[in-house]
Each structure stands twice: as structure tokens, then as C-alpha cells.
Amino acid sequence: MPQNIQFDNTYYQRFYGKTGVHDAEKITHLAQGVHSLCAWWGLPIRSVLDVGAGPGFWSNWYRTQHPKVKVLSTDISEHACTTYGHQRRDISAWSPPRAYDLVICHGVLQYPSNAEVRQAVVNLGRATKHFMYLEIPTKSDFEDVVDAAATDINVHHRAGAWYRKELAPYFVQVGAGLWQSRQSNIPMYELEAFRS
Numbered sequence: 001m002p003q004n005i006q007f008d009n010t011y012y013q014r015f016y017g018k019t020g021v022h023d024a025e026k027i028t029h030l031a032q033g034v035h036s037l038c039a040w041w042g043l044p045i046r047s048v049l050d051v052g053a054g055p056g057f058w059s060n061w062y063r064t065q066h067p068k069v070k071v072l073s074t075d076i077s078e079h080a081c082t083t084y085g086h087q088r089r090d091i092s093a094w095s096p097p098r099a100y101d102l103v104i105c106h107g108v109l110q111y112p113s114n115a116e117v118r119q120a121v122v123n124l125g126r127a128t129k130h131f132m133y134l135e136i137p138t139k140s141d142f143e144d145v146v147d148a149a150a151t152d153i154n155v156h157h158r159a160g161a162w163y164r165k166e167l168a169p170y171f172v173q174v175g176a177g178l179w180q181s182r183q184s185n186i187p188m189y190e191l192e193a194f195r196s
């Protein structure tokens, strides 16, 4: 973890909500879009794993809007787990015992070390039956895109190419933050997915 980050109340108050990186309303737009895209591809979402769930915006959306969907939300932070209701798991050390239709890993992998990210990607690969929503700010994002006032910049600034190389054995990028598991049998048109 870079420079002893504490994922405590101060952290979640600082980076979430109206003045933070995102809030429940913004995640509602994103979750609706992801859920609908999966429906477009013919996938009814029955199970969701939210990794590094933090304030739990994604898992709360699924639990309230789609109560029949089986949702597991996890986080490494004791504070997040007790406050927001997640199971305490470090994704670099925990291999989920089953696979989920949709895995969410939003703003998490910029925190662990290189070796931990490599192991986390193996675990995410095993956990994803069809799609993973993934957001990780990269070195180039920190230079050109990220709002430094709202975002935690005390994280690893790694190249996008580094992440792509780690992800490639397990996932194919389908755009807008979505990655399809290589285990998934859902067909994609040639120009829908970046096959290498």
C-alpha cells in the first residue's frame, strides 16, 4: 500500500459524496448502463461481486434495484466492512470460491503493490464468469484526466500497458470499463471487443 493509507472514516468522507470522486447518484447512472449492456448481450445478471466496495454504492444499487440478484460486497478495510456491511477480504489474497456474472472492481487496484495486483488479477479472473467493470486511474490519467482535488493521488501511478499485460490472460476489453472473461461464452462482434 503506498504510504500507509488508512481506509477510515476520514478517507471515505474526503473522497466520496458531492465533493468527492463520485457519489451514489453518479454510480446509479453507471450501474444502470452496465446492467443494461449486459442485458443487450443477453446476460441476465444473477450474481454480483463488488470488490473493494468502500461506501457500497454499487452493491447498494443492486440490493435495492435488483433484490433477487445475489450480491457479495467485500473490502480490505475494517472500517468500510463494519460501516457499510461488507465481508472483509483482500482481493490479492482471497480467491472467491465461485464465479459471478458481474464483478465490480472500481478504483481499487491503484492501491496494492505490483505483486499484489498480479495476484488480485488472477483472483478476479477466477471470480468473473462473464463481465468485470474495472476502473483504475493510470499514470497518464493522473497527468491529463484526474481531478486531483477530488481523487486520492497517493497511490501507484502505473502505465495502462502494465495493467493490460496482466489482464490479457484472463480478460478481453469490451469498452467503457467493461472486460469480458475469457471463460465467458457470450459471442461478441469483431468490432465490439479488442481481441489481440
Ligand SMILES: C[S@@+](CC[C@H](N)C(=O)[O-])C[C@H]1O[C@@H](n2cnc3c(N)ncnc32)[C@H](O)[C@@H]1O
Pocket (backbone or CB within 6 Å): 007, 051, 052, 053, 054, 055, 056, 057, 074, 075, 076, 077, 080, 089, 090, 091, 092, 105, 106, 107, 108, 111, 112
Ligand atoms: C477508492 S475506494 C473505491 C470504493 C468503491 N469501489 C467505489 O468506487 O465507490 C478504494 C477501496 O478499495 C479498498 N481496497 C484497497 N485495497 C484493497 C484490497 N487489496 N482488497 C480489497 N479492497 C481493497 C479500500 O479499502 C477502499 O475501500
